[in-house]
Amino acid sequence: MFGAVQLGLFAACVVLFVPMGMAGWHLSRNKVLFFSGALFITLAVGVHLTPYFPSVSDFITSVKSSSVVDDVVVVEDRDSCVSLLHEIAWEVRPSKVFDPFLNNNSLNYDKLWSWSRMNSVESCEFQRLKRNDVLDLLYGSWVMVAGDSQARIFTLSLLSLVLDSERVESARSFLFQRHSDYHIVVDEMGLKLDFIWAPYPNNLTNVVMEFKQKHLYPDVLVMGSGLWHMLHVINASDYGVLLRLLRNSVTSMLPVSPKSGNNEPAIGSVPSVRSPHLFWLGMPTLINSMLNTQKKRERMSDAMQGEYAREVHKSSILREFGGPFQLLDIGSLSLNCGIKCTDDGMHYDEAVYEAELHVMFNALLIESHQKL
Structure with a gap:
């Protein structure tokens, strides 16, 4: 053609x-x-x-309306496909080196994932980006991930896609220093990546306020919070109040209102500032019996998970409820991957976060009409 x-x-x-x-x-x-x-x-x-x-x-x-990425066509007009991004199927099978005496449960299993073969999903032409495609997609970008341990693992998974194994191990040693921030510039792709330790919603609000004060905004902003609040505060209604404050702060930061698209400036916003791509890193499915302390098993019950999930919906922080953030649904991916994909009932195998990264990449392709 x-x-x-x-x-x-x-x-x-x-x-x-x-x-x-x-x-x-x-x-x-x-x-x-x-x-x-x-x-x-x-x-x-x-x-x-x-x-x-x-x-x-x-x-x-x-x-x-189309471009080619390694012989795969990227079609721009796919907004209807956003709701299908998490239609991912898992194949979890025993590893060839299965060791029944191995304490690390997840290492005994290989996890393979792919998008569902439903006709509606196949028509969206979602794709697993290769390293060069990721470099092209994020070239010259500033990506910030802010949150708790889930956000930290998500950051490491992103680094694993753009760095060689030696540099990944070096980054891991710095990234997993307890309660610390992390910063790296990947020179060959002009990528600036920041991880900000911000386990509570009010910590995230402070990050946003700092953006507004400096008038500097990342191109891609991934935020997530909930696990620490559930464990240390255990008050779902307070969590909801903090999420609404965060939503209001983020909305005022945007050059346009999330409800009105590109036509109506948001109140208190700066029209000349380009809006960052915003993603909310949802909480994982917690397997109560596997949690490694009695305090976690008591406070992070299934009922409490449900209360916190309802507050996320009521806060309207997510785009599907009129908010600014597009959901990265770690909860559904971890649930579908299952008990063999975690060792502590909270932090999941790298494959789960890798799948979520590709969900984000495809969302960026849809949202920004990016041509690689």
């Missing part, structure tokens, strides 16, 4: 070489000039009338 540039070159060749061919047939000079002028006018009129012919218009639109 021809692109716009190829079509232009083809038209130029027609205008140039057809009259030359006619001249070669010994036609009169006046006939050649007449034909050249008629051909040029026909092509010019055709270009201007193209939008009024649906079939031609649709063809050109289809050319403009």
Whole structure:
């Protein structure tokens, strides 16, 4: 299929070489000039009338609305596919080196994931990006991840996709220093990546307020909170209040209102600032019997998980409820991966976070109409 540039070159060749061919047939000079002028006018009129012919218009639109990433077509108009991003199927099977005496449960199993083969999902053409595609997608970007231990593991999974194994291990040693922030610049892709230790919702609000004070905003912002509040505060209604404060702070930071799209400026916002891509890292499915302390098993019960989940919905922090953040649903991915994908009932195997990263990448492709 021809692109716009190829079509232009083809038209130029027609205008140039057809009259030359006619001249070669010994036609009169006046006939050649007449034909050249008629051909040029026909092509010019055709270009201007193209939008009024649906079939031609649709063809050109289809050319403009897609790009190729390693022979996979990325279609821009896929907003309806966002709700299907988490339709991921798991195959969890014993590892070839299965050791029944191994204490680390998750190491005994291989985890394979893929998007569901439902027709509606297949039509969205979701893709697992290779390293070079990730480098292209995030080239020159500032990515910030802020939250608790889930956010820290998510950050490490991202680094595992863009760094070699030696640099990943070096990053791991720094990243997992207790309750510390982490910063890295990946020079070959111009990527600036920050992890901010912010286990409570009010810590996240402070991060947002710092953005507003400095008038500096990341291109991609991933936030998540809940586990620490559930364990140390154990007050779902207070959690909901803090989430609403965070939502209000983030909404005032945006150049446009999340409900109104690109037409209506948000109250208190700075219209000249480009809106960051916002993602909310949901809490994982907690397996109470596997939690490693009595305090966790008592406070992080199934009932309390349900109360905290309801507060997330009531706070309207998520885009599906009119808020600014698109959900990265670790809860559903970890639930579907199951008990064989975790060792402590809270932190899941790397495959879960890798799958969520690719959900985010595909969401970015849809949201930003990125062409790799």
